[in-house]
Amino acid sequence: MPLPFVPRTLPLKIVAPLVSGIILSIVVMVYATLGFNRLDLQNRSASGILEMQSALTQVLLVVVDAETGQRGYLLTGIPEYLEPYKAATERYQKSFRELLKLVRTHGTIDQRERLARLNTLAGNKQFEMESTIALFDTGNRDAAIAVINTGNGKRTMDALRAEYDQLQLELEREVNTGVQRWDDDIEFARLGMFMMTAFTVALLVVVWILARREIATREDQRRRVASERDRLDLEIRERTAELAELSTHLHVVQETERAKLARDIHDELGSILVSAKMDVAWVQDRLRRKDPENSAKLERALGTLDDGVDIKRRIIEELRPTLLDNLGLSAALEWQLHEICDKAKIACQICLPDGDDSALPPSQSIALYRILQESLTNVVKYAQAKKVNVSFDLTSDGVSLTIEDDGVGIPERVSDHRLSHGIAGMRQRVRAFDGEFSITRRPEGGTIIKVRLPLQRSDEKKAGTETAPA
Template identity: 45%
Template sequence: MPNVQNVSTTQRPGAAARLSDWMRNRSWAIAMTVAIVITVGGLVILETARERIAAEYETALEARDVTVQLSTLASLLSRLSAQQNHFLLTKDDASAQDFCASAMQIRHSTQQLNQFYRSRNADSAELASFTQILALIEGRIGAGAVALQRAAPHPLDLGACGSTSEVNAADAALIDSTLTLLRDNEERRAQHALAASRADQRISTLCAAGLSALNIVLFILLFRNLGIQIDRQARVQRQLITQQEELDQLVNERTRQLEALGWHLQAVSENEKTQLARELHDELGAILTASKMDVAWANRKLKDSEPDISDKLKRALANLDQGIALKRRIIEDMRPTVLANFGLVTALRTLADEAAQRNNWTLDLHLPADDIQLDEQTEIALFRVAQESLTNAAKYARASKVSIALQVGDGQVALHIADNGVGIMPADLKRTHTHGLLGMRQRVAAHGGQFDIRRGVPNGTDIDVMMPSVSTATPSVDLPPSTPSRTPV
């Protein structure tokens, strides 16, 4: 037995500690849940009390309105009696007409009250009392009209007064006492509704105060636990900041290496294009030229004796001419001879003229009259951007007009290209697989420039490039650059 008691005593503190740890770790969640439940419950209670108070105020206002109407009806009945007595004394027809006018007002007032008492707001006893009053009032009006007709020296037009048949005169005291009874009932109903609304207001105030006190206590507990959690998060945050700084350093290093690699690959690509263009010009050009000379010689020899063979040779000469033209076009795309021999301005003008002829464009050129001296890498970058832009305009823009502008000043050169086509969509600017745009951005950024492409107004595409007149691109120390050279084509 002692051993069992020791085991139980040992287990209980462990369970209590676990429960305490669980409560401490989850106390903020428990406090938040209880606060939400209490808040929602309090809001429901307050909303219910508000609706009850509103309904009670409406009841009180309605009872007061009915009381005023009953008082007005009593005053109209008094005025009716006064007008009847005045006619009996003076025999003035105007008093008879006033009597009928008052009768009409009384009937209008009783119609409004009748609608109220026949609604769900009035009980059966009140409805019976008011029905009795209606009969008494009609009897009073009818008896008064008959009295006027009897006392008048000549027949009166009392059609507005209603029935003028012989009826029993209504007891005015009974009418007044019944109206007083109804007014007292409505006054009590209004007082009862106001008292109930005041009680509901006090209850709502007590509920709001209790709800606020409970929420204050719960929020104190919540903020206490939040303070503990914030301290823990601060320690974790400091660790994350340290790790983030290390990652930032690593990312910056990798970014620098990638930028250097991109610059190096562009330089290598330009050098390979230059070398390939030179080989195509020297080797393939020599082969095609020699073949054309041989075929032309054979065609002259066989022109008269073998006309069929001469026709085949003429076709071969035409194919050789197409091959030479294709070779020249490929060389121009890889390493424009105009750019190498005549400079950027002439190269841009030639590129634009050829593109306009192929696509039936209207050109708007704003280029310097004389050629400008720029760094070779800057010239290549600007020419490639213009080449890619015109290619995109031909493929996707469906444009009819293209404008190109080149300006140099203050150590910078600016290139602007615009078309009036369908325009680039904002979603296309965010796509990562648009290698043409990425290539232009990378080429310009690698030489220290800025590249901006946007949708034109109202349509079309605008491209702006701003670069230093001397290239600021520097290769990585780990990636020795190749030295590009101009192509002597």
């Protein structure tokens, strides 16, 4: 019975959320990537601004240090006070170059212009400090003090600090703007992650539901398949048992018909041939002196009748061996072995039990006899053997028969081939008695057939209970 088809396509109400969730996940992923890039840009920009603030503060501190050293020298005249001035003067160019580089990289045009003004003011302040120091070194201390008292240096310094404060204010604004953007991007990324997580959970729930339905469907299908398989197995076993019983019955019928036919041939054809031979012999005896020519013809007729009697006996032996019924299985097996092997010019040897085999049921006797007959026929036809060994053993619990030859050996898988009717017939005869049958290829070459049947004390239901005529 064919199994019902289980559709594999998902309904639209399930596909639509899945597709929407996938598209939304891709969009969120793209936006998150862009947000990460913006955050990275803001981070680099904030780092640059902080470096600009630090460099700007460093430039202002250098100018302040130089001014402090200048005034200390002018007030005390001690040369050691010039050391901070000289050091600050040397550091100024380096600090300013670093600040200019940062402004060109991270700053705006207005910031670069403001930095240029700041540099100009710093240059004016440096010129004023160099002038006063030069006047002081030439002995014009009063002139140097007068230059300071003019207030130009103070105004220059105030303007420089104003530019510094304005530039710092702009940088601070940029930092605050960047922080605000940073916070906005993080908040949106958090919202995106929340939405993505929510849809992921929803998708997982949908997948879980679909998985449960799929598992339930497959489990139901598995149960139906298992039930169908069990039903088919039971049907196969029943059909196999029926076929085995039918095969056994056919063997029973075959052996019964053979025995009946052998008896009929013996009783009817045998009596006809004997009567005809007696009449021909009587006539031939009367004509021997009077009509030698016709007497010779009758002599040939007697020889023909003898040949007919021999053919009758051979047919009876093939249909139902009389040795099997009169002398037992051992004698029948030995006669059959020599009968076939001697004609084929194959050396043979048989090992028989010492005990009496009369307790063996007739059905098993005829089964073993037919197995030997079929095996020897195969040896003669296919094996190309030079020697055949047969072993027959009878014990209290069973009977065994082993047939070995030194031929080419049975081909691989032939014993399992469905068209190997001879082997199948032997196997079925053994199966009818719940016995064991095996046919294998010997390692040294040739084939070995092993049969073992459990000994049956009751033979009421088996084949071959009828005996052939003596």
